Amino acid sequence: MDKILDVRNIHKSFDDKAVHRGINFFLEAGETVGLLGPSGSGKSVLLRSLIGLEQIDAGEIHFHSKRIDGLSEVQLYPIRTKISYAFQTGALFDSVSVFENVAYPLFEHTALSETEIEVRVREILRIVNMEDAMDLMPSDLSGGMQKRVGLARSMVLNPEVLLYDEPTAGLDPTNVEMVIEVMDRFKRKGISGIFVTHDIPAAKRICDRILILRDGKIVFSGTVPEFESSADPFIKSFLTNQ
Ligand SMILES: Nc1ncnc2c1ncn2[C@@H]1O[C@H](COP(=O)(O)OP(=O)(O)O)[C@@H](O)[C@H]1O
Numbered sequence: 748m749d750k751i752l753d754v755r756n757i758h759k760s761f762d763d764k765a766v767h768r769g770i771n772f773f774l775e776a777g778e779t780v781g782l783l784g785p786s787g788s789g790k791s792v793l794l795r796s797l798i799g800l801e802q803i804d805a806g807e808i809h810f811h812s813k814r815i816d817g818l819s820e821v822q823l824y825p826i827r828t829k830i831s832y833a834f835q836t837g838a839l840f841d842s843v844s845v846f847e848n849v850a851y852p853l854f855e856h857t858a859l860s861e862t863e864i865e866v867r868v869r870e871i872l873r874i875v876n877m878e879d880a881m882d883l884m885p886s887d888l889s890g891g892m893q894k895r896v897g898l899a900r901s902m903v904l905n906p907e908v909l910l911y912d913e914p915t916a917g918l919d920p921t922n923v924e925m926v927i928e929v930m931d932r933f934k935r936k937g938i939s940g941i942f943v944t945h946d947i948p949a950a951k952r953i954c955d956r957i958l959i960l961r962d963g964k965i966v967f968s969g970t971v972p973e974f975e976s977s978a979d980p981f982i983k984s985f986l987t988n989q
């Protein structure tokens with residue numbers, strides 16, 4: 748078993764508010780894990796901690812066999828090409844085209860030629876069904892299309908892990924479907940994922956395992972069938988209320 752990410756006993760507080768009180772979990776190569784939990788339970792802070800956008804107070808984060816918590820910004824630079832955070836909003840640059848949005852990480856992080864970059868950007872845009880929109884501006888796109896371009900940009904550097912923070916939130920059912928399809932394509936390319944969501948049906952479709960965060964700890968970790976058949980009242984309420 749190759750653990751890509753191994754999170755050991757992490758703690759995180761903001762002032763006197765404890766958000767994480769000893770979080771333990773791991774991510775295996777190729778799997779997608781759903782991270783569920785009530786609003787404000789610390790899911791986004793956890794994803795942000797994995798790539799050093801938040802400093803943890805205690806514990807350890809290992810990427811493959813390398814400890815990555817506490818690294819400097821410069822040391823985190825290569826890590827963030829391997830563990831990619833798909834922002835909740837898509838976070839596109841408004842003043843440049845779809846093509847330039849997706850190409851940006853390649854110009855920033857690689858020595859590829861312009862021709863090579865164009866080939867790569869076209870390939871990725873094809874995966875998210877946005878190749879025809881390459882020359883449009885973000886403002887020309889629907890929310891769902893922006894989300895797909897954002898996902899394309901998150902994976903243009905061939906990351907090993909994608910962190911999805913509520914990628915389907917606020918989308919209509921058609922766009923939800925397209926985003927899930929994109930995530931599934933990334934999964935089939937062997938990219939591992941952590942999928943934060945309130946969308947239980949989506950999580951059941953795409954996740955190999957489910958984690959539930961509550962009161963600063965992972966209170967459940969299991970396969971989708973284990974999740975569905977849990978006798979725990981909190982987990983049951985999760986399944987029925989969301
Ligand atoms: N930068 C910050 N400063 C202070 N409190 C924060 C900060 N970021 C998050 N929090 C708090 O941490 C808790 C967890 O937030 P978050 O991870 O965003 O929850 P969610 O599970 O909804 O994604 C919330 O109570 C939030 O208010």
Ligand SMILES: [Mg+2]
Nearest residue numbers: 790791792912
């Ligand atoms: Mg959040």
